[in-house]
Amino acid sequence: MRLSEIQQRILSAKELDFGQIFNDSIELFKKVWVQGLLMFLILFAFMIPFIFIVYIPLIVLGISDFSNPGGYNTLAPIAFLIMIVAYLLFVFAMMVITFGLKAGLYRIMRQKDQGIVDKDDYFFFLRKPHLSKTITLSLATFGISLLATLLCFFPVIYVMVPLNLLVVIYAFNPEMSSSDLIRLSFDLGNKKWFITFGLTIVAGLLAQMVGALMCGIGVLFTASFAAIPLYFIYKEVIGFDGYEEGGLKRIGDNPEF
Template sequence: MNAIDTLLEKIERAPSLDFGTIFNQSIELFKKTWVQGLVMLLLTMLLMIPFYVIMYLPMIAMGLFDPESLNNMEEFNVLLMIPFILFMILFVIFAMVVAFGMKASFYRICKIKDLNKATADDYFFYLKKPYLGKVIGLSLATFGITLVAVLLCVLPVFYVIVPVTLMNVIFAFNPELSTSEIVKAGFKLGNKKWLLTIGLIIISGLIAEIIGLLMCCVGIFVTASFAYLPAYFIYKESVGFDENNDNEAYGMSYE
């Protein structure tokens, strides 16, 4: 039996999970990983800064050297917007890839902390070879799925948010699977645990935001990663970890 069949069989045989247990486990793991979650978020933001600068510099320059051109839209050359639009598309793709890769690397760190393994944190683990190509493919796949859901009157977004969320954690612990197999497994586990997952996503997200805002607003950078943790335990309790692949999780990579 190959890897994807084994994974799908484990998902099919997944036991019932308790909302309170998963939530409490997430709180305990957050105590161990809040620093790593904060670093992940800050690194993600830092990687975006150069793109924001490059994106806004031309607009600032136009406003400084020819402010009337921005006020008089009748004389504005639409062709000038084409490079800006192309750059925006590239920026969105870059942002998706970085966010997906950093989040998958964070889940790997979560496993290390959860199992009390003494291994260095690597926030760029899945943004390097041999995983980067697959991260790009999965980022585009999740974007396409979300876009289709939005075009279908928005409501389907509430359905796809669960499998899209779980695709990230499935990839983190099964990077040897193909993009299509990870998408398939994401929907399989999402359908199996949809109500539990959406409930935990909403509750954990609200709590992270409320507590973060109470901490003088900047605290939201500290608490934001808490919203990612329920997905980790849903995967862990539904599928579990393959002990034969533990070497990969603690530093070795697939060839």
């Protein structure tokens, strides 16, 4: 879809039913909870080597202190600098990976919701030709969040809604430019701010509470529920035209499509 067409759909969007979206989210969660769990496990798998890289300078520093007790450690400033750089790279890499995996999960949600036959491709937005745009949008998300934080607490609450919607809009419109995607996320966020904020908070709290009742580790099983209402907000306001990029097919469609 074109930018102007999506903007027109946002401007003319109907009122959304909080209860209906919440109930639809529960039904879809029953279909995608395994995929949501796998996404978080993949994310943790990426985190482990990065954590080791961050702590390597500390290990080297500890060995140096042990071999030279009581003396000035010349490696301390170098190790400290390396640790800062490694930490910043770790944070940036995890931002990009998280953004890409979440966009991939929304793509999978559509497949399960609409009976589209295709593999569960979690890395769809972490490969060419989408990787560069995923990186750009991750940087934009970080920059907007940082600016909102510097401006005080309330701007952070405001931008939380459009920045969460940005992932959904990107998932279903990857051909659009980064600036257009950001613009649309704020257009949709402004139009449906209160219901989006309310659904996100309620779904997040419910996911945390149910997960906590499952001995804490259950949060991994329920965390993806907090993201599902955003999918239905996009679906109800903007909707899907035609088939998604990647050759997806509905169940029952002509296999030669």
